[in-house]
Amino acid sequence: MKSLLSVALIASFSLSSAAFAAESSTKKDKKDPDRLICRSEDVLGSRLAKNKRCLTAAQWDEERRAQRTLIDRAQANNYKNN
Template identity: 50%
Template structure:
């Protein structure tokens, strides 16, 4: 499998997870300065479909911070793969 196929699959999986995101009611608090601050400990549940599978979608519940950390890791992996793309060809 070529590296471009892997990159495409990684981007597609990330987009699928984001498109199927279902969030609970947002937990927000008002900061003294009047800005709205979202609670990083609120639970967010997302339904994740597996591309090419007929099995039941999986429901994944994590905190907002955990989702943000996972998204950041995915972004770093894709950036690393794209930076090394031409070195391996």
């Protein structure tokens, strides 16, 4: 019985250390601008259809910046017209 318990404890420690190692390597990868990120986006005019877009982290950041710039310009133009 003690040997079974010992084996179970050793297995749990080895699995937790492997999970920790995998987690620490993904933390380093999260800062990599060339990593690929896939997102599912809704299709306009459809309740069910979705598109999957895969871009690098740098491309997603650039797209977010471009959209934010367009929103800021539209809001600034709206205030000038009123």
